[in-house]
Amino acid sequence: xxxxxxxxxxxxxxxxxxxxxxxxxxxxxxxxxxxxxxxxxxxxxxxxxxxxxxxxxxxxxxxxxxxxxxxxxxxxxxxxxxxxxxxxxxxxxxxxxxxxxxxxxxxxxxxxxxxxxxxxxxxxxxxxxxxxxxxxxxxxxxxxxxxxxxxxxxxxxxxxxxxxxxxxxxxxxxxxxxxxxxxxxxxxxxxxxxxxxxxxxxxxxxxxxxxxxxxxxxxxxxxxxxxxxxxxxxxxxxxxxxxxxxxxxxxxxxxxxxxxxxxxxxxxxxxxxxxxxxxxxxxxxxxxxxxxxxxxxxxxxxxxxxxxxxxxxxxxxxxxxxxxxxxxxxxxxxxxxxxxxxxxxxxxxxxxxxxxxxxxxxxxxxxxxxxxxxxxxxxxxxxxxxxxxxxxxxxxxxxxxxxxxxxx
Numbered sequence: 001x002x003x004x005x006x007x008x009x010x011x012x013x014x015x016x017x018x019x020x021x022x023x024x025x026x027x028x029x030x031x032x033x034x035x036x037x038x039x040x041x042x043x044x045x046x047x048x049x050x051x052x053x054x055x056x057x058x059x060x061x062x063x064x065x066x067x068x069x070x071x072x073x074x075x076x077x078x079x080x081x082x083x084x085x086x087x088x089x090x091x092x093x094x095x096x097x098x099x100x101x102x103x104x105x106x107x108x109x110x111x112x113x114x115x116x117x118x119x120x121x122x123x124x125x126x127x128x129x130x131x132x133x134x135x136x137x138x139x140x141x142x143x144x145x146x147x148x149x150x151x152x153x154x155x156x157x158x159x160x161x162x163x164x165x166x167x168x169x170x171x172x173x174x175x176x177x178x179x180x181x182x183x184x185x186x187x188x189x190x191x192x193x194x195x196x197x198x199x200x201x202x203x204x205x206x207x208x209x210x211x212x213x214x215x216x217x218x219x220x221x222x223x224x225x226x227x228x229x230x231x232x233x234x235x236x237x238x239x240x241x242x243x244x245x246x247x248x249x250x251x252x253x254x255x256x257x258x259x260x261x262x263x264x265x266x267x268x269x270x271x272x273x274x275x276x277x278x279x280x281x282x283x284x285x286x287x288x289x290x291x292x293x294x295x296x297x298x299x300x301x302x303x304x305x306x307x308x309x310x311x312x313x314x315x316x317x318x319x320x321x322x323x324x325x326x327x328x329x330x331x332x333x334x335x336x337x338x339x340x341x342x343x344x345x346x347x348x349x350x351x352x353x354x355x356x357x358x359x360x361x362x363x364x365x366x367x368x369x370x371x372x373x374x375x376x377x378x379x380x381x382x383x384x385x386x387x388x389x390x391x392x393x394x395x396x397x398x399x400x401x402x403x404x405x406x407x408x
Contacts, residue, residue, distance in 0.1 A: 002037070002364065003041075003312070003366075003372055004312035004314065005037075006038060007292055008292075009038070010042065010120055011285075013121075014121060014124070017149050021153045021156040024113055024153070024157065025110065025113070025156040029113060031109060034109070034112050034113065034116055039116050042116075042123045042124070043088065043119075043123055044081060045123055045124060045127050046123050046125075046127060046129065047080050047081045047126075049126055049127045049128075049129050049130050051074070052130055053129050087176075088112075088116065090179060091175060091176050091179060092108065092116075093111070094172070094175050095111040095114055095158065096110075099111070102154075102158075102160045102161075102164040103160050104158035104164075104168070105158060107157075111157070111158065113153075113157050114154060118147075118153055119146055120146070121146040125138050125143070126139055128142075150169050150172060152165075154168050154169060154172075258284060258293040258314075258315040258404060259313040259403060259404070260293065261282030261283055261284055261294075263293075264282055264293055264295035264311045264313065265295050267295070267392050267393065267396075268297045268309055268311065268392075269391070269392075271299075272388060273299075273384070273387075273388070274301060275300055275301045275306075276301075276302075278299070279297060280296075281295070292314060293313040294313070295312075296308060296310040296311070305377075307377035308375070308377050309373075309374070309375050309388060309392075310372070310373070310375075312371065312373075315370070315404075337357045338354045339353070339354055340354075341353075349365070350364070350365050351363075351364045351365075352385070358378075359378060359379065360378045361376065361382055361385060362375065362376035363375050363382060364389070367397050367398050368397070368400075368401035369401075370401050371398075371400075373392060374389070375388040375389045
């Protein structure tokens with residue numbers, strides 16, 4: 001799970017879609033890979049935000065304040081999330097089936113890319129539902145921008161003529177609205193039934209569980225939401241960015257400055273198992289109250305072995321990182337040519353993949369719910385990639401988890 005890569009894609013598709021869609025269309029991908037490495041993560045953002053808003057912060061007006069009971073809210077969150085994934089796939093199938101009707105080319109993977117990246121705007125904007133009153137305006141803006149992204153993307157992914165993209169987009173949007181309405185009815189119907197049958201009774205929550213950690217985030221989130229609302233009223237851009245950072249982090253604190261590229265560079269050795277470092281690159285960028293730093297380098301013996309090492313500081317995304325670590329189940333997938341698995345080791349989320357045919361793979365770990373470290377490339381076996389990651393001073397990296405953090 002490469003959070004730095006996910007953030008970079010979100011930033012690119014939202015900020016420069018005209019140049020990003022051709023790159024997306026040209027990328028090799030699979031349906032399972034798109035779900036695992038992007039859709040399952042980004043689609044969870046608005047679902048988690050709605051749970052926080054409904055069950056932890058509450059909603060209301062005119063002197064009335066209400067909370068959805070945590071047990072019912074959790075049930076709704078799970079149903080909403082699973083149905084969102086299902087609707088995403090069904091809409092992609094329909095877009096694929098409609099392609100010839102609009103002069104396009106059928107391709108289920110490209111169709112899923114179309115839906116995933118066009119819907120990114122709505123999913124990301126869905127986080128704003130936490131913000132009182134003004135949040136829904138951001139959500140609506142995100143949905144509208146998603147329609148525009150869909151219009152820009154169809155000619156690249158589904159190869160339809162540009163003059164037919166408008167009609168293609170309109171049909172796809174109507175279908176998405178219908179399916180989303182059905183999804184809302186299903187969730188509402190089940191939650192309503194649960195309420196009538198007494199499913200809203202109080203539940204005991206393990207503080208170390210995913211729900212417990214989510215509940216622990218609520219106090220800081222509520223305070224940050226109020227701060228953001230006040231900053232918007234005053235027009236203070238700096239205060240708005242700081243409050244947005246606190247919202248994203250989930251604990252009322254913000255990483256004002258992520259680790260410097262030079263600091264991250266210090267974790268990448270000059271030599272790795274006899275291979276010299278080359279092609280070093282490091283950067284720090286930020287937007288919308290988020291700041292990300294990353295550094296990567298290539299190591300090679302000049303003959304066959306080549307390996308890449310990456311270290312990233314996700315900054316204020318650590319709240320989402322913590323939730324992802326808590327909610328991601330242990331899983332393993334075997335194929336004829338290798339495997340991919342996800343598990344937790346010493347409270348660190350680990351992902352590894354190996355291809356026995358090409359003798360290549362990747363090994364990544366999430367450190368202190370803030371940093372990601374990944375090794376990828378050619379090796380004798382997965383142990384070489386694992387050793388490359390563990391050879392870095394991960395404990396020292398973890399000790400920097402509060403670096404640059406502020407509660408002001």
